[in-house]
Amino acid sequence: MQEKYDYLLVGAGLYSAVFAHAAERAGKSCLVLEKRSHIGGNIHCDTVEGIEVHRYGAHIFHTSNPEVWNFVNRFVTMNRFTNSPVANYKGEMYNLPFNMNTFARMWNIRTPEEALAILNEQRAEITGAPKNLEEQAISLVGRDVYEKLIKGYTEKQWGQACTELPAFIIRRLPVRLTYDNNYFNDRYQGIPEEGYDTLVRKLFGKAEILLNTDYLADKAGWNARAKTVVYTGPIDAYFDYELGALEYRSLRFETETLDTENYQGCAVVNYTEREIPYTRIIEHKHFVFGTQPKTVITREYPADWKPGLEPYYPVNNEKNQARYALYRERGEREPVIFGGRLGEYRYYDMDKVIESAMEKARALGLPVGEEA
Ligand code: FAD
Numbered sequence: 001m002q003e004k005y006d007y008l009l010v011g012a013g014l015y016s017a018v019f020a021h022a023a024e025r026a027g028k029s030c031l032v033l034e035k036r037s038h039i040g041g042n043i044h045c046d047t048v049e050g051i052e053v054h055r056y057g058a059h060i061f062h063t064s065n066p067e068v069w070n071f072v073n074r075f076v077t078m079n080r081f082t083n084s085p086v087a088n089y090k091g092e093m094y095n096l097p098f099n100m101n102t103f104a105r106m107w108n109i110r111t112p113e114e115a116l117a118i119l120n121e122q123r124a125e126i127t128g129a130p131k132n133l134e135e136q137a138i139s140l141v142g143r144d145v146y147e148k149l150i151k152g153y154t155e156k157q158w159g160q161a162c163t164e165l166p167a168f169i170i171r172r173l174p175v176r177l178t179y180d181n182n183y184f185n186d187r188y189q190g191i192p193e194e195g196y197d198t199l200v201r202k203l204f205g206k207a208e209i210l211l212n213t214d215y216l217a218d219k220a221g222w223n224a225r226a227k228t229v230v231y232t233g234p235i236d237a238y239f240d241y242e243l244g245a246l247e248y249r250s251l252r253f254e255t256e257t258l259d260t261e262n263y264q265g266c267a268v269v270n271y272t273e274r275e276i277p278y279t280r281i282i283e284h285k286h287f288v289f290g291t292q293p294k295t296v297i298t299r300e301y302p303a304d305w306k307p308g309l310e311p312y313y314p315v316n317n318e319k320n321q322a323r324y325a326l327y328r329e330r331g332e333r334e335p336v337i338f339g340g341r342l343g344e345y346r347y348y349d350m351d352k353v354i355e356s357a358m359e360k361a362r363a364l365g366l367p368v369g370e371e372a
């Protein structure tokens with residue numbers, strides 16, 4: 001180990017990996033600290049029975065940004081996987097996202113015109129700008145779809161009533177009057193054939209990585225080891241929760257190997273009724289069209305976050321945003337760069353994390369994307 005590095009990167013997730021790649025291209029040295037026992041952060045996978053298992057939930061790469069797409073394809077080969085999850089509501093199977101397949105099954109209709117007539121009738125319940133997720137959902141897809149496919153799923157996922165949640169969460173999902181089950185509208189989509197860990201490993205390149213190492217256990221000591229610190233852990237933890245804790249949602253994953261070739265016929269099945277405690281079951285082999293004789297499935301249970309659990313999702317409601325704004329102000333006065341889903345307290349997808357890291361690197365004069 002060197003005495004002093006150009007960059008100390010806290011966290012070995014995607015944000016740090018992209019940043020490290022740019023730094024190394026500029027001939028800078030990087031030391032990476034990761035408190036978990038592996039690199040990759042939440043995109044990390046294990047291999048079980050020859051199957052790549054998404055250890056922290058289903059990760060499908062999608063983007064509309066050609067720079068980001070070309071960038072990742074330099075390190076891994078993206079397959080042709082298209083996410084088309086199915087919702088199970090009390091045994092009734094509906095295609096997602098909300099499209100003509102969903103509406104045809106819901107209302108026994110056939111044409112976009114018929115669907116639109118019902119949608120418009122049900123949407124009329126909401127007048128004015130939607131004030132919360134419930135109003136937003138009904139104004140997008142009407143009450144029937146809301147009650148069967150959104151309400152139960154959302155309330156267990158977030159542990160709050162839909163009337164208390166911000167509208168933007170549901171605007172992530174496309175609504176279409178075509179028979180198109182692609183969950184995303186983005187131009188590019190796929191899963192790395194070599195796995196996400198390969199992507200991250202290649203990006204980190206020659207950076208030195210210390211696993212099982214918590215930066216916050218000796219912040220000052222570690223800070224002295226580098227000219228610049230990039231921190232991708234939770235911003236409130238960095239400040240020892242001095243302005244109060246931000247809220248997160250956590251998850252519990254229950255993974256099982258089954259002696260069957262094909263358990264559910266699809267990578268992701270959402271369980272949208274409130275009474276089933278998990279939100280979805282992932283069957284990992286289907287992400288890469290696996291043909292192994294066995295299969296591995298994971299049930300995803302939402303959980304309240306408390307210290308000691310992994311903070312997976314920031315809860316971006318008004319109260320937390322106001323608190324985060326105070327932390328961010330403090331962060332700006334600190335000689336540290338805060339980045340990523342936890343450092344920026346944003347519900348970022350992988351492509352957005354890559355964009356954010358590239359933007360930061362670029363602002364520091366480091367080469368990124370095509371230049372790198
Ligand atoms: P992270 O991956 O969280 O990395 C931060 C790292 O910092 C962690 O490894 C953590 O252990 C470490 N760390 C924290 N504090 C410390 C400390 N004090 N000392 C040392 N290390 C520390 N995105 C998509 O594009 N498509 C998807 O389908 C998708 N599905 C998702 C499903 C789930 C269930 C979740 C939770 C997220 C999903 N995402 C998806 C989002 C994706 O996981 C993130 O955008 C991305 O992984 C964030 O990268 P990051 O580097 O910001 O954070």
Ligand code: UDP
Pocket residue numbers: 087096149150151153154157169170172173270272
């Ligand atoms: N959602 C829903 N029913 C579903 C799938 C999603 O109501 O079957 C809602 C839910 O509120 C969720 C949001 O849409 O939090 C965003 O879904 P997405 O699949 O993008 O969530 P993520 O993959 O980030 O967990």
